[in-house]
Amino acid sequence: MTEPLLTLRVARKQAATDRICTLELEALPGQTLPPFTPGAHLELQLGEGLVRQYSLVNAPSERGLYRLGVLLDPQSRGGSRAVHEHVQAGQTLQVRGPRNHFALEPSARHHLLLAGGIGITPLLSMAQHLAHPEQQAAGARFSLHYAARSRAQAAYLERLAEPDLAARVQHHFDDGPPEQRLDLSALLARPDAGTHVYVCGPQGFIEATLAAARQAGWPEAQLHYEYFGATVQAQAGDRGFEIELARSGKTVWVAPDCSAADALTAAGVPLMTACLQGVCGTCLTPVLSGQPEHRDAYLSAEEKAANQQFLPCCSRAVSERLVLDL
Ligand code: FES
Numbered sequence: 565m566t567e568p569l570l571t572l573r574v575a576r577k578q579a580a581t582d583r584i585c586t587l588e589l590e591a592l593p594g595q596t597l598p599p600f601t602p603g604a605h606l607e608l609q610l611g612e613g614l615v616r617q618y619s620l621v622n623a624p625s626e627r628g629l630y631r632l633g634v635l636l637d638p639q640s641r642g643g644s645r646a647v648h649e650h651v652q653a654g655q656t657l658q659v660r661g662p663r664n665h666f667a668l669e670p671s672a673r674h675h676l677l678l679a680g681g682i683g684i685t686p687l688l689s690m691a692q693h694l695a696h697p698e699q700q701a702a703g704a705r706f707s708l709h710y711a712a713r714s715r716a717q718a719a720y721l722e723r724l725a726e727p728d729l730a731a732r733v734q735h736h737f738d739d740g741p742p743e744q745r746l747d748l749s750a751l752l753a754r755p756d757a758g759t760h761v762y763v764c765g766p767q768g769f770i771e772a773t774l775a776a777a778r779q780a781g782w783p784e785a786q787l788h789y790e791y792f793g794a795t796v797q798a799q800a801g802d803r804g805f806e807i808e809l810a811r812s813g814k815t816v817w818v819a820p821d822c823s824a825a826d827a828l829t830a831a832g833v834p835l836m837t838a839c840l841q842g843v844c845g846t847c848l849t850p851v852l853s854g855q856p857e858h859r860d861a862y863l864s865a866e867e868k869a870a871n872q873q874f875l876p877c878c879s880r881a882v883s884e885r886l887v888l889d890l
Contacts, residue, residue, distance in 0.1 A: 568660075571656050571659075572590065572591060572656065574651060575589065575590045577651065583636045584634065584636070588632075590628060590630075602668055604662040604663060605618060606662055607659065607838060609658040609659070609660075610643060614643060615839075619632070621686075622689060624689070625693070633720070635682035665862065668690055668760075672759065673703075674760075675694060675706040675759070677691060677709070678765075679710045680765025682765065683766070684710055684712075686790060687708060688724070691706060691724075691729055691733070707734070709733075709736060709746055710733060711738075712737055718737070748776040752777045755783070762789070764790045767791055773789075803820055804817060807827070809888060810887055814831070816828055824881075825840070828890070835890075837877050841861075842862055842875050843862055845862045849876055850888065851872055851874050851886055852889050854885050855886075857880045859875075860874075
């Protein structure tokens with residue numbers, strides 16, 4: 565079920581770097597903000613069907629405020645450009661959430677947080693939460709590695725330098741001396757049963773981290789990741805396939821150059837979508853039979869292998885027909 569839309573006021577908008585802006589959202593008078601957990605995101609309605617998800621940067625204990633960090637993507641299909649160019653302090657925004665697909669594992673003895681670029685946003689929320697005196701008293705342990713092109717392009721450095729975080733943070737700048745660069749193979753060389761790894765950032769950064777972790781033998785259940793800016797592209801050799809809608813018995817053809825979500829929508833099948841990049845999970849649909857070809861960054865490796873659900877905004881089919889519970 566879709567959560568209700570919240571109307572929030574933009575209390576402040578500030579530049580965190582020359583390409584990242586911070587939005588602070590607050591409730592309207594007489595209302596309160598729903599609480600959130602570290603790693604959560606909000607879905608912003610940016611007008612004309614433009615819906616985008618952005619991670620919360622602040623600590624969940626900082627009540628009364630949602631803080632978001634938004635990178636201006638040069639490839640922007642409208643979302644980050646709308647935030648950077650049109651959203652202003654004082655206006656209201658329609659928002660859904662908070663939702664969390666990137667939660668901390670409560671049983672972990674140590675949390676290893678790896679941020680690439682704008683991926684710092686959910687990991688900073690996690691770090692602040694874990695550094696909170698209550699969490700520290702409960703034995704929370706963490707370290708944060710933050711990789712960025714340069715110091716100038718790294719956001720939230722002042723917060724990361726505060727005493728509760730500084731000793732647990734290591735910075736890695738691409739333009740810095742070689743010895744401070746992030747060596748993922750060395751960092752992840754020894755899997756540890758009590759440690760959970762959390763990675764967020766550009767696709768290449770996440771894939772490199774997961775590859776290093778898997779190579780070293782980290783169990784899948786200890787790897788947590790959230791993509792930003794994943795790309796969904798048609799691939800050479802894409803074939804058409806049929807979708808059968810189990811509830812109506814109707815059949816929809818998905819042409820090689822068309823997404824399953826577009827084909828379903830064109831056939832009048834109601835389907836909720838948001839990111840259209842296989843990232844947010846909004847279009848998650850149960851599969852009754854057939855084999856999907858998963859191209860999303862949302863389902864875990866186990867969920868993909870189970871083939872019981874798929875994301876029609878980006879995924880396709882290996883089999884000639886998928887039967888969906890629609
Ligand atoms: S719309 Fe976001 S995963 Fe499909």
